[in-house]
Amino acid sequence: MTKHAPFRFDTVGSFLRPENLKQAREEYEKGNFSYQELKNFEDAAIRDLVKKEIAAGYKGITDGEFRRAYWHLDFFWGLGGIKRVQAKTGYQFHDEVTKPDSATVVGTIHGRNHPFVAHYTFLRDLVADNNEVEARITIPSPSQLYFELIRDEEHVEQLNSVYANFDDVVADISKAYLEVIQQLFDEGLRTLQVDDCTWGILVDDNFLTLWGQGRDKEEVRRELAATFLRLNNAVYKHVPEGLVVNTHVCRGNFHSTWAASGGYASVAEELFEQEEVNAYYLEFDTDRAGDFTPLAKVSGDKKVVLGLVTSKFGELESKEELISRIKEASQYVPLDRLSLSTQCGFASTEEGNILTEEQQWAKLALIKEVAEEVWGTENK
Numbered sequence: 435m436t437k438h439a440p441f442r443f444d445t446v447g448s449f450l451r452p453e454n455l456k457q458a459r460e461e462y463e464k465g466n467f468s469y470q471e472l473k474n475f476e477d478a479a480i481r482d483l484v485k486k487e488i489a490a491g492y493k494g495i496t497d498g499e500f501r502r503a504y505w506h507l508d509f510f511w512g513l514g515g516i517k518r519v520q521a522k523t524g525y526q527f528h529d530e531v532t533k534p535d536s537a538t539v540v541g542t543i544h545g546r547n548h549p550f551v552a553h554y555t556f557l558r559d560l561v562a563d564n565n566e567v568e569a570r571i572t573i574p575s576p577s578q579l580y581f582e583l584i585r586d587e588e589h590v591e592q593l594n595s596v597y598a599n600f601d602d603v604v605a606d607i608s609k610a611y612l613e614v615i616q617q618l619f620d621e622g623l624r625t626l627q628v629d630d631c632t633w634g635i636l637v638d639d640n641f642l643t644l645w646g647q648g649r650d651k652e653e654v655r656r657e658l659a660a661t662f663l664r665l666n667n668a669v670y671k672h673v674p675e676g677l678v679v680n681t682h683v684c685r686g687n688f689h690s691t692w693a694a695s696g697g698y699a700s701v702a703e704e705l706f707e708q709e710e711v712n713a714y715y716l717e718f719d720t721d722r723a724g725d726f727t728p729l730a731k732v733s734g735d736k737k738v739v740l741g742l743v744t745s746k747f748g749e750l751e752s753k754e755e756l757i758s759r760i761k762e763a764s765q766y767v768p769l770d771r772l773s774l775s776t777q778c779g780f781a782s783t784e785e786g787n788i789l790t791e792e793q794q795w796a797k798l799a800l801i802k803e804v805a806e807e808v809w810g811t812e813n814k
Contacts, residue, residue: 437493438568438678439493440775441494442773442805443802444492444715445487445798446745447499447572448499448505448572448778449779449781450790450794456784458471459475459784476500480500483500488561490795493566493568494570495557495568495570497556498781502784506582507536510537512550513544513545513610514541514544515541515542515596515606516537516540517538518535519537521535521585522588536582538583539593539597541596543606543609544610545610545611548614548617550618551614553571554571569622570625571623572682574630575629575681576666576668577661577662577663578629580662580665583603607665608672612672619677623677624676626673628682628711631684633662634685636700636701637685637698637724639651642654659701659704662704663709667708667709670711671710679710679711679712680715680737682714683698684777696722698716702728706728706729706732706733711736716738716740716777717777717778718741718759718777719742720777727766729767730766738763740760740763740773740774742760743774743800743801745776745778745780745787745789746787746788748789748796748797750797753800753803753804756800760808769809774805776798
């Protein structure tokens with residue numbers, strides 16, 4: 435198999451954790467299970483998930499992020515020079531607050547011996563005999579790491595105590611990421627998905643007002659957009675030749691709630707024109723994401739995966755409406771460069787969204803059905 439994600443019908447990566455896996459993680463956190471006992475549950479759950487993904491007809495196979503508590507923090511905690519800490523408060527969502535887990539810098543950031551490499555090789559070996567699918571892994575963006583390291587005043591003070599200037603931060607973050615990516619590539623990874631909520635936050639005027647503390651919102655947006663673009667492209671432009679890099683952008687996904695609102699227009703130049711990626715997996719399941727007009731800024735032959743189906747709730751979308759929206763989006767990006775998925779994963783954190791596993795798979799069946807009607811039955 436030579437085709438890489440995105441596929442015509444695709445997933446974003448995370449899946450609802452089985453109850454026995456949730457219970458095993460709880461026992462591990464309490465000190466009642468060893469790491470090996472937890473890993474045995476993870477291995478079994480991932481084997482079962484992979485069988486289900488393949489049976490559902492999907493080709494971009496993930497491990498469901500079953501070894502993580504968070505879509506992003508676990509990756510940060512695996513980097514050298516980064517420490518797991520508790521922030522003053524969790525992430526603020528629309529009507530919920532997450533646990534206050536966070537990451538801070540305590541030394542030179544590096545990517546040697548990252549645990550995600552073993553996560554990938556386990557998945558790779560599970561599908562090694564199937565030439566119709568590919569194992570892929572998701573990691574958070576470089577900009578997301580930096581954003582975590584400046585999360586509040588305490589984080590900023592800690593960062594400044596280790597790094598004297600921003601250029602050194604960029605250099606070490608990019609070096610650390612490229613170290614991890616090279617390890618993954620050497621083990622056979624050819625499609626990397628980078629998840630990124632920084633763009634999804636930048637479109638939200640309320641966030642900019644709070645963050646800017648009286649400064650002009652557009653000035654703050656442009657400043658942060660330039661920073662995030664620099665951090666990301668410092669990695670994306672230098673990945674090994676032959677590695678496909680796709681990115682996923684959304685506005686927060688925790689326990690069926692959201693964190694930000696706003697269309698893509700305000701960041702379209704940096705995100706769609708200048709970011710050096712192969713494809714964008716984009717949230718478009720509600721009005722909070724705006725309309726498709728900014729897609730006209732997608733440069734070159736980049737692809738767009740339309741996140742029209744929500745992973746937040748179990749009710750199925752109208753097939754006819756989905757097809758209509760795909761046709762509308764094709765006014766801005768040609769149909770042959772479009773694909774379909776959910777707007778985000780089903781469980782960006784271990785808590786998962788508020789729907790059943792049965793509803794989760796029904797969503798994916800709907801996506802496949804719609805994609806085959808629009809593009810034909812070959813998922814390429």
